[in-house]
Amino acid sequence: MPLFFLIPLATGIATGYISQKCRDETGYIISLFTILSLILSLILAPWQIQLFLLIAVLVSTNRFLKQKN
Structure with a gap:
């Protein structure tokens, strides 16, 4: 599994910290x-x-919708 996606992820986390x-x-x-x-x-x-x-987004959305009703 190539881990090229970690480079922009780490950059995004670092710039998010700086922007705060x-x-x-x-x-x-x-x-x-x-x-x-x-x-x-x-x-x-x-x-x-x-x-x-x-899957995580779908499960969490389903839980939030059940809490509202």
């Missing part, structure tokens, strides 16, 4: 880069990880 410390317009630009790198990481992730994330 910035309070001006630079923080907004860094936050945009964080979002883009995390999306790229999800695109590059192997299908096993994508499937696991999809």
Whole structure:
């Protein structure tokens, strides 16, 4: 399983931490880069990880919907 998706993931986590410390317009630009790198990481992730994330989202959404009713 290639681990190329970890590079944009680590970059996204690092820039997310930096954007939390910035309070001006630079923080907004860094936050945009964080979002883009995390999306790229999800695109590059192997299908096993994508499937696991999809199942986790579906299960958690189902639980939240049951709590509302």
